[in-house]
Amino acid sequence: MRYMATYDLMETIRNTNQWLGATALTVGAYPAFALIPNPALTWMQAWGEVTERTFQRMIVKPDWNIPPVPxxxxxxxxxxxxxxxxxxxxxxxxxxxxxxxxxxxxxxxxxxxxxxxxxxxxxxxxxxxxxxxxxxxxxxxxxxxxxxxxxxxxxxxxxxxxxxxxxxxxxxxxxxxxxxxxxxxxxxxxxxxxxxxxxxxxxxxxxxxxxxxxxxxxxxxFGHRVTMGQLEEMMIQRVGFKHPGVGRMVYPGLLQLSSFISMNSETHTKAFVDQIGRVARGEAADHDKHNKFYDEYLAVMDMxxxxxxxxxxxxxxxxxxxxxxxxxxxxxxxxxxxxxxxxxxxxxxxxxxxxxxxxxxxxxxxxxxxxxxxxxxxxxxxxxxxxxxxxxxxxxxxxxxxxxxxxxxxxxxxxxxxxxxxxxx
Structure with missing residues (x-):
């Protein structure tokens, strides 16, 4: 896995999912479709909104957003x-x-x-x-x-x-x-x-x-079970050409995130399905509990x-x-x-x-x-x-x-x- 192609493949998958989400959101929000209300389009728009936000947050360093101090x-x-x-x-x-x-x-x-x-x-x-x-x-x-x-x-x-x-x-x-x-x-x-x-x-x-x-x-x-050779082979990748650190050997944040999510996959899946439902029903907000947590949780960095x-x-x-x-x-x-x-x-x-x-x-x-x-x-x-x-x-x-x-x-x-x-x- 220690190749630029592997690192770029992960970024390509992330980028593609972000694009799919943005496309679904745009199509679902197309004004002409409002002439004939369709629940399927509403859910597609909601899925697109949640998906685009999810995959876009993975490459953004969050702002501190510290409130004023009294x-x-x-x-x-x-x-x-x-x-x-x-x-x-x-x-x-x-x-x-x-x-x-x-x-x-x-x-x-x-x-x-x-x-x-x-x-x-x-x-x-x-x-x-x-x-x-x-x-x-x-x-x-x-x-x-x-x-x-x-x-x-x-x-x-x-x-x-x-x-x-x-x-x-x-x-x-x-x-x-x-x-x-x-x-x-x-x-x-x-x-x-x-x-x-x-x-x-x-x-x-x-x-x-x-x-x-x-x-x-x-x-x-896990630390005792795997050998250092296995870790290096499975977890280490070389940064691709898109970034200033091109060629640097890293443990990618996207790989770490996939490990985090797989440990509690049922919990995370339910959280995202529920959020899609809230968006479809108009109950979600930009800084609601789900977005507040996942905007930070999904923002990962390479080591x-x-x-x-x-x-x-x-x-x-x-x-x-x-x-x-x-x-x-x-x-x-x-x-x-x-x-x-x-x-x-x-x-x-x-x-x-x-x-x-x-x-x-x-x-x-x-x-x-x-x-x-x-x-x-x-x-x-x-x-x-x-x-x-x-x-x-x-x-x-x-x-x-x-x-x-x-x-x-x-x-x-x-x-x-x-x-x-x-x-x-």
């Missing part, structure tokens, strides 16, 4: 984004709210690079923005990065995080969501050894595979082949983070070197991607960290998405995370005295 002056302030650090494979982005007093909390939100854009954390951003000077890692679509930019694997990812933390300074509080949790832990340990003064004040790890084997899931079973393959091999198969044997740029990273950064883990009891036990393993790896700077939370009834963006996040987890940040906002020596009460939660 502040103490009684006014709503418009939010804009500002690139603080610009790099080939990802930027450090800041959410700026002109006219408001700068919040005391400075937070770096580390977004996953797992097939979706950083905008997947839009609701998380919105929930934190009122209470924090917020930054986020904005990873780029690999198909748009020229081959001349070089490689990008999990070691490069870790060094990007190191540079971002250095840029933000030691008063930073880091929140890593899902996939980047183990690499964010490694980046913090790297700083603890190489540049202690640049370490963040606290680190919150949410639903990440620190030790994937602690509680196996379908994801971890570099070396990042995808090194993640499977070194995080899931070899368990380098779990065994504290991770190496970056030829240097072994010792997680035990973390001695002043408060660490909190968050897990969901119904998380079927990073099951309970995988993330809390980080606390055992922090052998040099006092117990009063360690904390954990298990959210009962919450699935993977819910622990960072759903009702559980808004009502229960977010307040606990903010309390943890506040308890560890001073100098490291003072933090150890203040943290005990918060950690008890």
């Amino acid at each position: 502040t103490s002056d009684g006014q709503d302030h418009v939010v804009r984004t500002e690139v603080v650090v610009q790099r080939d494979f990802g930027d450090l982005l800041r959410f700026v709210v002109p006219g408001r007093d700068l919040p005391k909390r400075k937070v770096l939100l580390v977004a996953p690079m797992s097939g979706h854009y950083a905008t997947l954390l839009r609701s998380t951003v919105i929930s934190l923005l009122q209470d924090a000077d917020l930054y986020i890692t904005d990873w780029h679509n690999a198909r748009d990065i020229p081959v001349s930019a070089g490689k990008f694997d999990i070691e490069d990812y870790t060094l990007y995080l190191v540079d971002f933390m250095r840029e933000m300074g030691p008063d930073t509080h880091v929140i890593a969501v899902c996939q980047p949790a183990p690499l964010t832990l490694a980046a913090t340990a790297y700083l603890a050894d190489e540049d202690p003064k640049a370490q963040p004040r606290s680190l919150t790890l949410i639903g990440g595979p620190i030790d994937p084997n602690a509680t196996p899931t379908d994801v971890t079973d 570099t082949a070396e990042f995808y393959l090194s993640t499977v091999e070194r995080i899931f198969k070899s368990g380098e983070i779990a065994r504290n044997e991770f190496v970056v740029a030829g240097k072994k990273v010792d997680i035990g070197k973390i001695t002043t950064v408060a660490v909190k883990t968050v897990e969901g009891s119904k998380d079927d991607i990073s099951a309970p036990g995988q993330c809390i393993a980080a606390l055992d790896l922090c052998t040099g960290l006092p117990d009063e700077l360690k904390a954990s939370h298990l959210e009962e009834g919450a699935g993977h998405y819910g622990i960072f963006a759903g009702k559980s996040w808004r009502q229960n987890i977010r307040p606990l995370v903010l309390e943890f940040i506040d308890a560890n906002s001073g100098e490291p020596q003072k933090n150890q005295r203040k943290a005990a009460n918060t950690n008890a939660a």
Whole structure:
């Protein structure tokens, strides 16, 4: 499958389905057909509308669309984004709210690079923005990065995080969501050894595979079941001529999306059939619940082949983070070197991607960290998405995370005295 023709074939299929949807929508909406109402034409138009939107969203990076932020002056302030650090494979982005007093909390939100854009954390951003000077890692679509930019694997990812933390300074509080949790832990340990003064004040790890084997899931079973040769042959393709990254080896977002959908095909099929019915009956809206979810879910990005393959091999198969044997740029990273950064883990009891036990393993790896700077939370009834963006996040987890940040906002020596009460939660 490692050919441009395969990559272009997938894009051709996507493009064709988008065109078919647009054609059906146009034919169904033809004015002359309104002379003789026909339910078949109404359903064809509805099918076309849903189909065109579905396949068009797959190649569009969603906008942040952050609503204005109300502040103490009684006014709503418009939010804009500002690139603080610009790099080939990802930027450090800041959410700026002109006219408001700068919040005391400075937070770096580390977004996953797992097939979706950083905008997947839009609701998380919105929930934190009122209470924090917020930054986020904005990873780029690999198909748009020229081959001349070089490689990008999990070691490069870790060094990007190191540079971002250095840029933000030691008063930073880091929140890593899902996939980047183990690499964010490694980046913090790297700083603890190489540049202690640049370490963040606290680190919150949410639903990440620190030790994937602690509680196996379908994801971890798949990682052990297939060989690296099989993965490379089945999952890796070369970007076609249409994109700036022509020739780059990637794990295509469209392939990842097909895997996502196949895992719950009946649920997704029903969701789209129901939406076609709502459109036909005139009950749908541009930003209804279905479109709001799938506009983000369907927007996928390519990952570099070396990042995808090194993640499977070194995080899931070899368990380098779990065994504290991770190496970056030829240097072994010792997680035990973390001695002043408060660490909190968050897990969901119904998380079927990073099951309970995988993330809390980080606390055992922090052998040099006092117990009063360690904390954990298990959210009962919450699935993977819910622990960072759903009702559980808004009502229960977010307040606990903010309390943890506040308890560890001073100098490291003072933090150890203040943290005990918060950690008890």
